Amino acid sequence: MDSPGINPVKEKKGRGLLWSETRDGFLFILPWMFGFLIFTAGPMLASLYISLTRWEIVTPSVWVGGAQYVKLFSDDRFWLSLYNTSYYVFIGVPLHLLMALLAALAVNMNLRGIHYFRTAYYVPSLTPVVANSILWVWIFHPSWGLANAFLEWIGLEGLYWLQDPRLAKPALIIMSFWSIGGQMVILLAGLKGIPIPLYEAAAIDGANWWGRFWRITLPLLTPALFFNLIIAIIGAFQIFTQAYIMTEGGPNYSTLFYLLYLFRAAFENFRMGYASAMAWVLFIIVLLFTIIQFMLSDRWVFYEGDLRR
Amino acid sequence: MTSISGRSALEILWAGIWYVVLSIFAVTLALPLVWLISTSLKTGGQTFLMPPKWIPDPFVWSNYAEAFKAVAFHEYFWNTIRIVFFATTGTLLTASLAAYAFARLRFPLRGPLFLLVLSTIMLPSIVTLIPTFIVFRTLGWIDTFLPLIVPLWFGGGAFNIFLFRQFFMTIPLELDEAARIDGASNFRIYWTVILPLSKPVLATIAVFAFIHNWNDFFEPLIYLQSPENWTMAIGLRGFRGLYSTEWNQMMAASTAMILPLLILFFFAQRYFVSGIQMSGLAGR
Numbered sequence: 001m002d003s004p005g006i007n008p009v010k011e012k013k014g015r016g017l018l019w020s021e022t023r024d025g026f027l028f029i030l031p032w033m034f035g036f037l038i039f040t041a042g043p044m045l046a047s048l049y050i051s052l053t054r055w056e057i058v059t060p061s062v063w064v065g066g067a068q069y070v071k072l073f074s075d076d077r078f079w080l081s082l083y084n085t086s087y088y089v090f091i092g093v094p095l096h097l098l099m100a101l102l103a104a105l106a107v108n109m110n111l112r113g114i115h116y117f118r119t120a121y122y123v124p125s126l127t128p129v130v131a132n133s134i135l136w137v138w139i140f141h142p143s144w145g146l147a148n149a150f151l152e153w154i155g156l157e158g159l160y161w162l163q164d165p166r167l168a169k170p171a172l173i174i175m176s177f178w179s180i181g182g183q184m185v186i187l188l189a190g191l192k193g194i195p196i197p198l199y200e201a202a203a204i205d206g207a208n209w210w211g212r213f214w215r216i217t218l219p220l221l222t223p224a225l226f227f228n229l230i231i232a233i234i235g236a237f238q239i240f241t242q243a244y245i246m247t248e249g250g251p252n253y254s255t256l257f258y259l260l261y262l263f264r265a266a267f268e269n270f271r272m273g274y275a276s277a278m279a280w281v282l283f284i285i286v287l288l289f290t291i292i293q294f295m296l297s298d299r300w301v302f303y304e305g306d307l308r309r
Numbered sequence: 310m311t312s313i314s315g316r317s318a319l320e321i322l323w324a325g326i327w328y329v330v331l332s333i334f335a336v337t338l339a340l341p342l343v344w345l346i347s348t349s350l351k352t353g354g355q356t357f358l359m360p361p362k363w364i365p366d367p368f369v370w371s372n373y374a375e376a377f378k379a380v381a382f383h384e385y386f387w388n389t390i391r392i393v394f395f396a397t398t399g400t401l402l403t404a405s406l407a408a409y410a411f412a413r414l415r416f417p418l419r420g421p422l423f424l425l426v427l428s429t430i431m432l433p434s435i436v437t438l439i440p441t442f443i444v445f446r447t448l449g450w451i452d453t454f455l456p457l458i459v460p461l462w463f464g465g466g467a468f469n470i471f472l473f474r475q476f477f478m479t480i481p482l483e484l485d486e487a488a489r490i491d492g493a494s495n496f497r498i499y500w501t502v503i504l505p506l507s508k509p510v511l512a513t514i515a516v517f518a519f520i521h522n523w524n525d526f527f528e529p530l531i532y533l534q535s536p537e538n539w540t541m542a543i544g545l546r547g548f549r550g551l552y553s554t555e556w557n558q559m560m561a562a563s564t565a566m567i568l569p570l571l572i573l574f575f576f577a578q579r580y581f582v583s584g585i586q587m588s589g590l591a592g593r
Contacts, residue, residue: 017415024495025416031403032426032470035463039441040429046440057443106331111324119578120335124342126570128524130542131563134549135345138556144357146344153360178341185582230431238433241526245546259435266439267531276439283436290431 051276061273068277078278080253081261084169088257089236092173097228100183101221107184108191118188125181133245136175137162162247165254172242172255183228190224191217219302226301230293237286258282345567349373349560356556372561379551379558382565384537385544388454389523392540395458397518401511404465408473409499413485423474429467442531456532457522469514476510477503513580516573523570541566 026033051068055061072078107118127135139146140161148158161171194217202212240259243249249256258278266275343363348356349372350365377383410416411423445456464470480503488498504511526542533539539547548562574581 017417021414021495022416025410025414025419028410028414028495028499029407029422031462032407032464033422035403035460036425036429038444039460039463040432040437043437043440043444046443047436047438050439057446103334106327106334109327111327114331117331117335121338122581123571123574124338126520126574127342127567128526128542128545128570130524130526130545131566134545134559134563135341138348138560139341139344141556144359144361144556146340146361149359149361178338234431234433238435244526245549262435266442272439272443279436279439283433286431286433 047276047279050272051280053273055272056270057272058270064273068273069281071274072277072281077253077256077261081256081258084254084256085237085239085258087169088173088239089233092176093229093232093236095173096176096180097183097225097232099177100180100228101187101225103180103184104187104191105217108188118185121184122181125179127179129241130245132175132179133242136171136178136242137246139175140171163251165252168247168251168254172239172246175242183232186228187221187224190221194220222301223303226293226297230290233289233293234286237282345560346564348557349564351557353555353557369557372557373565376548376558376562376565380544380548380562381536382541382544382562385539385541388538389540392454392457393519393522395454396461396522397515399458399462400465400469400518401514402465403462404469404514405473405504405507405511406499407464408470408477409495409503411470412474412477413498413503414495426467426470430471438531445532451532452534452538453532454538457525457528472514473507473510476507480506509580509583512577513583516577516580519573520570523566 050061052063052065053061054064054068103121107114107121138144142148142158142160142163145161147161151158159167161167198216198220199212202216207215238259239257240263243255243257243260244263247255249260259282262275262278262282265271265278344361347361347363347365350368350370351362351372352365352367352369355362355365407426411419411426441456441460445451448455450456450459484502484506485498488502493501523541525540526546529540529543530546533543536544536547545562545566549559552558
């Protein structure tokens, strides 16, 4: 733009904010602001209030102060559901991310026909979780399922996957490996974003494949890994559908996950106060983890801007 | 194609090993889908064979007809499509409007407000669920599509605002300025300059909204009660409740739910890739 004199946009930049632009700005974000107030901020405060009452929808609500939280912390089922969920989050999510990383590295090669492999690895992650759940109940079927057919094929005994309290959670984690495709594609985009001259320089310095992976690929991929980790952990804390459809929380409550327990409290027993207290406890847990991860991220996440500092 | 002589024997060997490794993974990942489709075409007796028979004999296509007769999948299909249509329209309109303001207009508190948008991406939806349910219940909206549609007319989801803004930032400012010289208002610039240039991101968000609504289970489970209002996901769950031992029909019903997604994927592949890559930008 070499003619600022006739360019109103350039001209007004020096003059600070314009009234018409301010008005339009707020007008344009009005739907979002309204939505934020009635579907996010308002309900958050309301659920905090409900968590301090006893309320079964049909009866009037009674203020009970912190009693729901006291009851919650002395409820063995609550702690069990928190344990089950943590097991799924802290064992399942890192393994899932590792598998996605391996898959992304595998399909990042410059080989002919590689995009067919990318498609093949991605497609399973498209299947809806309901259809997935039904399919995997069948795969884990103790007598006629594919999982035991495989075990018997390699000469092992079949297992009672979803009927064994010790195996039900690992089975759900194994099932989750089938849908690594979404994370794989995000990590692949991260790998493609790494400047090739960096590799060339490293090759000149005599770095082998392993050295290049540790010194270049992994550090430059940490932002994508970090983003995936945060989103995956928040998602995994809210695992619900698999347990609801496949195991109904069993056997022996071994897949009673947090959200399933909350769902039953709210929509089967109509204990809205208790369920709201559970919702707030989960919110605090997820918030704390996100904050801790952001704090720890300074130590291991590498942003390209750091180079220029 | 480069000639074989152009490569060293070692390189060819490595490529060969790599193809084998890739193929083993591909076959492993494909097996559950093959098993699904194979079971869906078997007779009842053949589903209970060990070791399993991979190729059904005969092919029982009527499993699909039986499954569709048992539950009203065509109704669930149209319900889902209607929800997708109205939810997506709201998403595309209100998210892009907000994103335009965040990308192009200068107004007080723009930065903090955008941070607020970003922070709600990380909010677990469970914390707002119960009061939102109560509000919809008070409005008499339970067992209607409104709870699944109306919220998306108010901002269309924080992540979509983020995606739109990312895309708008790549459109050259000169185009806005040229229109402004011609006396165009902000809304006119948004409507006639920015949106027509944003077809890729509009298509991407529409595709992902379709997938989201097609797959979503939790919200329809809470809000839709009578079977005539069910979506595909809830309908499939209902089918499992009814026919919990007819595995061939259950797999036929599951295939019927997966198939439209696969078709969508093969027709709109580039929007999938661009969408996922755009969401990957958040990691930069």
